[in-house]
Amino acid sequence: MxxxxxxxxxxxxxxxxxxxxxxxxxxxxxxxxxxxxxxxxxxxxxxxxxxxxxxxxxxxxxxxxxxxxxxxxDMVILSSGLQPRHDAKEVGKLFGISCSMDGWFTEKHPKLDPVATMTEGIYIVGCAQGPKDIPSSVAQGAAASARVLDKILQKEVALEPIKATVDQEKCSGCKICNGLCPFNAISFIEDDKVSYINPALCQGCGTCVAACPAGAISGTGFSNEQIIAQIDGLMLKNLEMTAVKKRKSET
Ligand code: SF4
Ligand code: SF4
Structure with missing residues (x-):
């Protein structure tokens, strides 16, 4: 006692x-x-x-x-529950990060990348992710600081190789893509009435590519022509293999 x-x-x-x-x-x-x-x-x-x-x-x-x-x-200490911020979704939109169903910010991967988010350079630690104790919060804070320091020391930022681009000749200016990008990479050029994708912000997720009704957006290495060429190549290979098998069975 x-x-x-x-x-x-x-x-x-x-x-x-x-x-x-x-x-x-x-x-x-x-x-x-x-x-x-x-x-x-x-x-x-x-x-x-x-x-x-x-x-x-x-x-x-x-x-x-x-x-x-x-x-x-003599004294009562209440252990109160934790709730996410009421404006977490709006804050998430500002930084291009998402929230779980409960309203906490979600990490890129709970095991493999637990302090990073889907937006490069934005990190979340401690109770921003959900209720967490002091040692875990401190450890995550140190991990995020190390990641930021690493980026500063590199002096250069490596971007994702896959980017979406708008073919402005095809863009009808419907603005459907504008609100869809989770990374706020798409803006609308009022003077030209076309959309523009900032390559530094685009993470190549492909959401806007699938959504554009005019087919004006394509991802690097994933244009319709390139994908159709890949399908053609696969089908040709399949046909060749079928022909070889047929020849073998006849001999
Ligand atoms: S959805 Fe396509 S056509 Fe519409 S604004 Fe975006 S790029 Fe242009
Ligand atoms: S592919 Fe489109 S939606 Fe995805 S990050 Fe790039 S601009 Fe945004």
Whole structure:
């Protein structure tokens, strides 16, 4: 038992999800923290006896002991839930990053690239991704700082080789593509009434290519002519192999 204070922890379900969390749980048990399984119904200062006078009283159903308990304490610390920012989606649009269904910003890959986002040079760490403890947040902050430093030291930014471009002769100026780019790479040139794709921002995702009704946008190495040539090549190869098999079966 702790010599200075008696600590109660009221919980419904205990999860020790991350590395070394179970060891931490065992340690606080050994140090004398009292875990009470049950939902706190009320915190009140209405004392019923001498022992409760001047204290805050926790009214709780201890579901393991199967009884109601009143526990007088000096201080109550509430463990509140975390919510994403209400304007996370708008902030995400500004930086070209997406949000999960819950409203937290999403990383590029939870295991392989956990602090990067789909927008080059934008990193998210700690509680921007969801509820996270201090050691994980600090580790992610250090990782993101190292990635930024690496970019600064390189002095040059390597861009994705696949880019979308607008054939301005074909562009009808319908603006359908303008709001679709997750990286805000498309703008509209009012003077010429055509769309323009900033090659430094385009990540080559292909969304605008598929959406353009005029077929005015194509990706580097993925023009209609190139894809049709690839299909023709494959079909020709298939025909040749079929002919060889047929010849062999006849001999
Ligand atoms: S969707 Fe196609 S035609 Fe319409 S503005 Fe964009 S590039 Fe031009
Ligand atoms: S391919 Fe189109 S939608 Fe995708 S990043 Fe490039 S400009 Fe944006």
């Amino acid at each position: 702790n010599e200075l204070a008696t600590v109660y922890n009221f919980y419904i379900d205990m999860r020790t999800a991350y590395k070394a969390y179970d060891e931490f749980y065992q340690r606080v048990l050994e140090e004398g923290t009292l875990f009470v399984r049950g939902k706190v119904a009320e915190v009140t200062d209405a004392a019923r006896n001498e022992r409760e006078k001047g204290k805050l009283i926790i009214q709780v159903e201890d579901t393991l002991a199967g009884k109601q308990r009143r526990i007088p304490v």
